[in-house]
Amino acid sequence: MMHESRLKSLLDDRESGAPATRIVRIMSERGALSAAQIARLTGLARSTVSMALAELRQSGIVVEVPGGEEAAKGVGRPATALTLNPEAGTCIGLHMSLDDIQLVVADVSHSVIAEQNIAMQRDYSPEEAAAATKAAVERTYRENGLSACGLLGVGVSVSAPVSPDGTVQRASIVPTWAGVNIRDAFEPVFGSPILADNESNCAAIAEMMWGAAIGCEDFVLFKIDLGVGGAIVSGGRVMTGIAGGAGEFGHLSLDPDGDLCRCGNRGCLELTASFNRPLEQLSRLYGRRMTMDDAIRLAEQGDVGARRLIEDTAAVAGRGLALVGTLINPPLIIIGGRMALAGDILLAPLVAAYEKHTLIKARDVAERLRTRITIGKFTENDKLLGAVGLVLRHHGRLD
C-alpha cells in the first residue's frame, strides 16, 4: 500500500506532462503494454520511456508481467509487458439494480479484490444508495486491509440513458431516479471522482479495455438478454448522444402499428428480439419458470423447442442488427448479454439474418473490409468491470 499516494498524485497531475505521468495514465487506460507501445501511444522518445520506466519500476509503481493467457490467444498483448502495480491503487464499480446494488472493488490492473451485493428496498432513493454504498465500501476496505486513500474513483453503471453530465434521463430499472445527477448524489459521500454511464456503455468499455475489442477503436456492442441494448464506439470513444440516448438498439421502432413498448413507442425491436417472450412460451410448455440459462442448457442438450426459440429470436435480432450495420458499417460487432452464452446456437442464425438484411454483405467485399461478428468476453460482470473502466479511463485521459 506504500505506493498509493505516489500513483494517485501522478494520475492527478494534469499539468506538467511529465513522462512518468503520461506513462501511468496510458497504462491505467490500456492495461499491460510493452515499452515500444508506450512510446508510440505517448509520442515520447524510446529513451525517455526507458528512463521513466526504470524509475517507476524501482519505486514499485510499475511491475513486469509475463506474456500470459492474453498473449497466447494473440489478442494484441505483447509477450513481455509492463503494467501498473496492482497494489498501487483501487477503484470501485457499482451497478444499481431494482432491489440491490452490486459493488466491486478492483485494483488498477482491474483484478477484482472483493465483490458484494447490497440489498435495498425497492424504489430506494439516491441518498439511501449513497449511504448504503459508503458503509459497504468502508467495511470491505477494512476486511481486505485496503487503504481508503488509494481510492482513485467510483464508477456507476445505470440501467438508463445517462447524459454526459451524469444525469439519469429515463429510469427503467429504478423509476424514481429520472432526473437524478449521479455525481451530485455520490460525490459528497465519497469525496472521490464519480463517473456514471449507461450499463451498456460500461459493458462496451470493459470489452474495449480487456475483452473482445482490445486494440479496436471502432465497434458496436449488441446485447441480447431480457432486454436488447448496446453501445457504439467511434474513435475509441463511446458515443453517448446529446441526452445519453445513443446505442438504444432495443428501441428501434420497426413496426409503427406493433405492440406498445415500455418506452412509449410501438413495435420496438426489444419486444421481439429479447428473451422475455421466448421464456414465457418455454415456461408454459414445461409448466415451470424457465430462465435464459435453462433455455440455453436445453438447447445444448438438443431440445428442439428451446433451439427453435433461440434461432427465431436470433433471426429477429439479426435483422435489427442489420440496420445498425447499414448505418455504421463497423469493423467489429460484439454480441453480449446473457444470451451470448448460447454461443454458436445464437450466433449462426443471427449472422445469417444480418447478412441477408444489411447493405454491405461479407460476400460482396474483400476479407479485410468485412464486418466481424463475435461473442463478447464478458456476459455477467461486464457492467461492473466497465464501471471500474470508467474510473481508469478518466485518469488515463491525456487532456
Add this chain to the structure above:
Amino acid sequence: MMHESRLKSLLDDRESGAPATRIVRIMSERGALSAAQIARLTGLARSTVSMALAELRQSGIVVEVPGGEEAAKGVGRPATALTLNPEAGTCIGLHMSLDDIQLVVADVSHSVIAEQNIAMQRDYSPEEAAAATKAAVERTYRENGLSACGLLGVGVSVSAPVSPDGTVQRASIVPTWAGVNIRDAFEPVFGSPILADNESNCAAIAEMMWGAAIGCEDFVLFKIDLGVGGAIVSGGRVMTGIAGGAGEFGHLSLDPDGDLCRCGNRGCLELTASFNRPLEQLSRLYGRRMTMDDAIRLAEQGDVGARRLIEDTAAVAGRGLALVGTLINPPLIIIGGRMALAGDILLAPLVAAYEKHTLIKARDVAERLRTRITIGKFTENDKLLGAVGLVLRHHGRLD
C-alpha cells in the same frame, strides 16, 4: 500568386510543429478564426500566436476579414477574424456523375474561382476521367491566370461508398467503377494529393466547415433527393465504416417483404422516402415530366397534390430518421438534398414523424438535451465544396 509556395511548404511541414505551421493548418481546416480561437485550438500561448500571426500577415499568407454575414447570424464566427489569403493556394473539387464530371477550382478560403461541367460518354473509364479532368484543369488555370504550383490537392466526390483507402465499393452512378482505387487513378495524372470520399460524406464536410454545422463536432446529415443518403459525424470525424458503408440511411431495410431495391435488399427506406415515386405520380397527374423544383414550386403556390406528396414523403422519411435518432441521439440533424429547398413544407411533417417514432423525444428532456433538426446551408454545391473541404482538412490535420 507570390505566396503559393510558402503556404504549401507550411502546410506540408508535418514534422517541425512550428507555430506558423500549426496556425495555417488549423485555418485551412476551420476557415476564419479569432486569435483567441487559434490559441485554444492549437494549444499555443496567446503571445506565441500573436507573434506568428503578425509575421504571417506581413508575408501576406494571412489576411484580416471583417465580421460579415456569418457573425451577424451568430453561427460562431468572431466579429474580427483572420483567414488564409485567398490568393495563397488553390484546391480542386470533382464530382463524378453518370455522363459528366463536375469540377470546381476554389481558393483556400473555399471561394469558387471557376466551375465547369466536363461532358463524358456513359460508362467512362477512370483513365478517361483522369485525362479529361487534367485537360480541363489546365485550361481553367490558364484562363484564370492561376499557377499550377499553388495546387494543394484534388478532392473527389463519388456516388458510392468509398473505403478509407480510396477504393469505390459499390458503384451506383458509374457502375463500371466498383473496385477502382481513386487515388491510383488520379495521382499519376495530377501529382498532387488525391482525397476521395462518398458524396454524402463530402456534403457533411461542407456543412461542418462552412455550413449549418460550424463548431459542431457531432451531427447527422440526412439527404432527401431522388435518393436518400447521409453521413454521421462523430468527434469531428465523418464515420466511414470499414468498407465505406456508414451513413447509408436510404438502405435501411424497413420491410423485409417489401419491393426489391437496387441494392439487392427489400423494402429500403429510399424506395418510399425519396422523391422518385412522388414525381412519377405528379408527372402522371399533370401529363408532363415534373422535377423536384416543379413539385416545390407547386406546393409553395398552394397545389394540394404537390403539398400532400411532399408531406407524406416527409412523414416516411421522418420515421426512418427516427431510427437514426434512436441509434445516435445526435445534438444536430441537418436535412440536405434538393428537397431541403422545400423548407418548412418538408421540415414540419418530417420533424413530427421523427418525434413520434424516436426514443428520446424533445418533450421528455431539457432544452439543452434536445436534438435540433434544421435545413442545411448547401443543397446544390455541397458535394463539390465538400470535395474541396477534403483537401483543406487533409492539410489541416494536425498529426
